[in-house]
Amino acid sequence: MPCFTFYIFNRKGACQYYHEWQRLKPVRSGAGSQEEDFKLMFGLFWSMRALSSALDPKNPAKQQMGAPQRIGDGCSFNSFRTSAYKLHFLESPSGLKFVLTTDPSVGSLAEALQYIYASLFVELVAKNPLYSPGEPFLFEPFSAALNKYMRTLGLLS
Amino acid sequence: MPGIYSLWIVGRNGGLLYSRDFVQLPPIEFNDKLRLASSWFGMCGISAQLSPMPDSSGIQLLQADTFDLHSFHTLTGTTFMLLAEPQTPDAAELLRTTVYELYCDYVLKNPFHEMDQVIKSELFDQNVVALLQATNRRWGVGLPPQ
Numbered sequence: 001m002p003c004f005t006f007y008i009f010n011r012k013g014a015c016q017y018y019h020e021w022q023r024l025k026p027v028r029s030g031a032g033s034q035e036e037d038f039k040l041m042f043g044l045f046w047s048m049r050a051l052s053s054a055l056d057p058k059n060p061a062k063q064q065m066g067a068p069q070r071i072g073d074g075c076s077f078n079s080f081r082t083s084a085y086k087l088h089f090l091e092s093p094s095g096l097k098f099v100l101t102t103d104p105s106v107g108s109l110a111e112a113l114q115y116i117y118a119s120l121f122v123e124l125v126a127k128n129p130l131y132s133p134g135e136p137f138l139f140e141p142f143s144a145a146l147n148k149y150m151r152t153l154g155l156l157s
Numbered sequence: 158m159p160g161i162y163s164l165w166i167v168g169r170n171g172g173l174l175y176s177r178d179f180v181q182l183p184p185i186e187f188n189d190k191l192r193l194a195s196s197w198f199g200m201c202g203i204s205a206q207l208s209p210m211p212d213s214s215g216i217q218l219l220q221a222d223t224f225d226l227h228s229f230h231t232l233t234g235t236t237f238m239l240l241a242e243p244q245t246p247d248a249a250e251l252l253r254t255t256v257y258e259l260y261c262d263y264v265l266k267n268p269f270h271e272m273d274q275v276i277k278s279e280l281f282d283q284n285v286v287a288l289l290q291a292t293n294r295r296w297g298v299g300l301p302p303q
Contacts, residue, residue: 004209004210005209020209022209023209024209024210024211025208025209025210025211025213030206030207030208031206031207037207040203040206040207041207043203044200044203044204044207047196047199047200048200048219050196051193051196051197051200052219052221052222054185054189054193055185055193055221055224055226055240056183056221056222056223056224057162057163057182057183057223057224057240058223058224059183059223060183061183062183064186064189065189065192065193066192075221075222075223075224076221076222077219077220077221077222078220078221078222079219079220080204080216080218080219080220081216081217081218081220082204082205082208082213082214082215082216082217083212083213083214083217084208084209084210084211084212084213084214085208085209085210085213087204101209108220
């Protein structure tokens, strides 16, 4: 089962949705608590994005590192990989951040995350009248569709 | 088109020891380089901490929109960063074997070098530049800045 965890963050950096399929290293021995884990995760990809746009070798007009950035500006990143996992990242134009961690051997999931955003999140969460933007949610149809999609990708047995 | 942009070496405490561009790049201020190197060092630590699986290393490869950042962590804690074109073949291998070998031969074997000191070895510089420019030339990447 090569997919581990899935996060959705709102544009302010609060975690709206979290699901774990498999987590052999418990949060307690990582960040300490689940809250801390969300905060560290947001900090990690936020600074990763700042680093990507500061390092960007193809943009001569890039801003200095740390300058405030509008959503979608500058160079972003798709994924990073360590020896134990690979983290896939997608930022929607509205500032929602989708994060999926999988086994390091998995290829690019940029299109899969785009599908999760456009066809699952928008259809099953954003169009749900009970959903208030930016707030945590737990909708059964979304979770079921996410599991089903992971299975069709072959990431979940 | 594959190609190698630059090589950075970060010490055990997150300081930038060496940086060198191999093609013409938009300049990054030296202070920003120091900050980028040390934030990369910190991010590698945090990513290992946040890992959902036990025994994670630091980040080995960051795939951004316009570049790949390969990173190699030696057992003693020095970090090598190689900025390359996306889909550059063998970049990780190049870092792990050839660049590391040059570092051992010309930097570590120098009796006057101390760990975590800025690398000023001319021989190391010449050899790294020769090696990576030769690699770039094989891929047909433009002439280096002089």
